[in-house]
Amino acid sequence: MSFLKIATPAQARRFFLARSGLVLSGAAVALLAGRDALAAKSGDKTSDTKILNTALAAELEAIAAYQVGAESGLLQKPVLDLAVTFQGHHKAHADVLAKTIQKLGGKAVAAKSKYTFPVEKLKSQADVLRFAAGLEQGAVSAYLGAVPLFGNRDLSKAAASILGDEAMHWAVLRQALGEAPVPSAFVS
C-alpha cells in the first residue's frame, strides 16, 4: 500500500501504527496523505522535492542526535522519556517526508552512516538538553524558511504542521532547562 494513497487520517494512522509502532498525530499524515492530485498540482516538482529532501536530511540527523542523547547515560527520567518521544516525532516526520518525495517522483536521501555531534561538549543532562533545544530551534527556523518556497501549497501546510511540532519540542526543552519556555511572540 502506498502511504500517499491512504484516504483518511484514521486509515493513515492505522497503517502507520501497524507498520512502525509510531504514534503519529493524524494531522501531518493527513496533510501529505491521500492526495493523488499532489504530484499533478505541484508547481515545480524539482524544487519541491529538493526542499523536502533538505528537510528530510535534517530530520534524519535529528533522529541520530536524539539517539546519542538517549544513549549518553546523562538523561534521567522523565527527561529521557521526553527525548525518546521527540525522537519518535522526528522519525514520523522523516517517514512522511520520504514517502512524499517518492510520490513526487524524487529520490529520498538516506541517513548518513555517521554523523558528527559535539559529544565532547555533552557532559551533563543540561548540556544534552541545550544541544537538543538548539536543534529544535533551528528546525523551527528551517521549516519557516521552507514554507514560502514550495510550489505546492499543501506542502507548505504540511511544513507548517511539522514546524508547530518542533516549536513545542523547543518550548518543552527550554522549560526543562529552567528557561522561559516561549521566549517571544514570533519565531524567526
Add this chain to the structure above:
Amino acid sequence: MSILAVAFAASAATAADPEKGKEIYGRCLACHALEYDRVGPRHCGLFGRRAGSVKGFAYSEAMRRSKIVWNEETLDRFLANPPKAVPGTAMTYAGVPDATERADLIAYLKQACK
C-alpha cells in the same frame, strides 16, 4: 556639530553587532555548524572561500558553478534570498530578509572561528 560627527553617529548606530548575530545564527542550526559539515557545509573558513568548495561536502551543481567568492557583499546578497541568488541551491531556505539582521549575522560569522 560638524558633518563628520553626524556621519560618525550614523555609522555607529548601524554598526553590525556580532552578539546579536550569534542569536540569529540560531536559525541556521538545523543545517549548519561552524566547525563541521552537516546538512550544509561548515562555516569556519567561509570568508575568501569559493562557494561550493569545502572538500568532501556534496554541494549542488548550482552552488559549485556559482563562481561566488564569499565576502560581506556576496553573503549579504545570498542570505537575503538564497534560492534567488543561487537558483537550484540545496539551501532551500527563504533567507534573512532584514538587512540589519543580515549585517549582524555576517559580523558574527566573520569572527566566530577566530
